[in-house]
Amino acid sequence: MPKITNVAPGGGGGGLGSGTKTKVFNTVYDIRAAQTEVGDTAAETDLVSVNVVGGTIPATGALRWWFLVNTDTTVAINGLHIRLYFGGTKFADHQYGVAATGTSDYAHWGYIQNLDDAAIQEAYTETVIASTPGIYGGGNTGAPKPTTWQGTWFKLTKATGSDQIWKATIQWNLAPGRDPSARSLVSYLEILK
Amino acid sequence: MPDVRVLDVSAPTATVGDSTSETTIFTKTIAGGTLTTGALRFRFHIKCRNNTAGSKTPTVRVKYAGSTRGAFAVSAWVEGNAGGAGARGTSYLYLNGIIQSVVVNTTQAQCYWWKYHQLTYDQYDSGVATPPAIPTNPDNINTSTSAVNTSVDQALAVTFQWDGSPSVDPSAQCVAAYVELLQP
Numbered sequence: 001m002p003k004i005t006n007v008a009p010g011g012g013g014g015g016l017g018s019g020t021k022t023k024v025f026n027t028v029y030d031i032r033a034a035q036t037e038v039g040d041t042a043a044e045t046d047l048v049s050v051n052v053v054g055g056t057i058p059a060t061g062a063l064r065w066w067f068l069v070n071t072d073t074t075v076a077i078n079g080l081h082i083r084l085y086f087g088g089t090k091f092a093d094h095q096y097g098v099a100a101t102g103t104s105d106y107a108h109w110g111y112i113q114n115l116d117d118a119a120i121q122e123a124y125t126e127t128v129i130a131s132t133p134g135i136y137g138g139g140n141t142g143a144p145k146p147t148t149w150q151g152t153w154f155k156l157t158k159a160t161g162s163d164q165i166w167k168a169t170i171q172w173n174l175a176p177g178r179d180p181s182a183r184s185l186v187s188y189l190e191i192l193k
Numbered sequence: 194m195p196d197v198r199v200l201d202v203s204a205p206t207a208t209v210g211d212s213t214s215e216t217t218i219f220t221k222t223i224a225g226g227t228l229t230t231g232a233l234r235f236r237f238h239i240k241c242r243n244n245t246a247g248s249k250t251p252t253v254r255v256k257y258a259g260s261t262r263g264a265f266a267v268s269a270w271v272e273g274n275a276g277g278a279g280a281r282g283t284s285y286l287y288l289n290g291i292i293q294s295v296v297v298n299t300t301q302a303q304c305y306w307w308k309y310h311q312l313t314y315d316q317y318d319s320g321v322a323t324p325p326a327i328p329t330n331p332d333n334i335n336t337s338t339s340a341v342n343t344s345v346d347q348a349l350a351v352t353f354q355w356d357g358s359p360s361v362d363p364s365a366q367c368v369a370a371y372v373e374l375l376q377p
Contacts, residue, residue: 105369109202109371130368
């Protein structure tokens, strides 16, 4: 049975959890550059929001994404959440501590795949932080500090036969003192059939 | 229908110094026999910083089996810090490509580039911020029909090369990498 097989979170070997059966090839569904620039706010703000038209994801298919979030803060001890929603349901809440001022990058990839039908899904997300308050932040020294990928599984029950909104949001724990303070540099969504 | 097998998700630590030498920022060995009638697909997020006034034109190369399969010389990609104090000339490149194996010969691979997306984005406070641009037709920008022996280990690599000193160390890195195998 066709499937997606991951390396384990962090880049090691391993396989998926239950119900892994997704076919390819892919169809590019949506590519976009930054749309929303987040201001100096601690409110949850959309980074990317895409309407996935009903029936786009086949009954044994999947929606996959890859996006990069760039942030900036003047608050030395801060934190942020990057959350993922599908059909109005929050299925991922990635929380990060931010230990220094300056900029960071957060790369995400993951997928939602229909299982036995188009109403029950399994979701998987992984993210990596490239914390770069050093040379990229303007004047400081020190090498970039990418960390390992970390992945999480989720279960969903959404009717993909109907329109559903896929979106990613960001929320700072404290107002970051920057405007803009975050944006999605690029997002890429594809359909696996 | 092929399967998808994720071969690598990584946050490479290799960085480019204040140098115009070609520097490897990502490498992954594709074991012999892994790529038979399938295809390798990859995505890379690359960022760099030019700490001199004016633009630079770095070249990013994607290599497979020791040969360059796609070279992207990005004109006026990085605007320097001419914007004044606090200016930051950081730019991003998003690469998305594929190496397709030839079905008629499972020990040879035909390489072609499927899609790539270049972003030009000056960092916050640069004073010269340019919104990122997505090419309207990014498909098939580069095709190589070179045959590669996939029955032995071959390296997939990405290199970065400045066309002039960026005057900062480190000056570039691959922020995130993803490589997968599509199998029938």
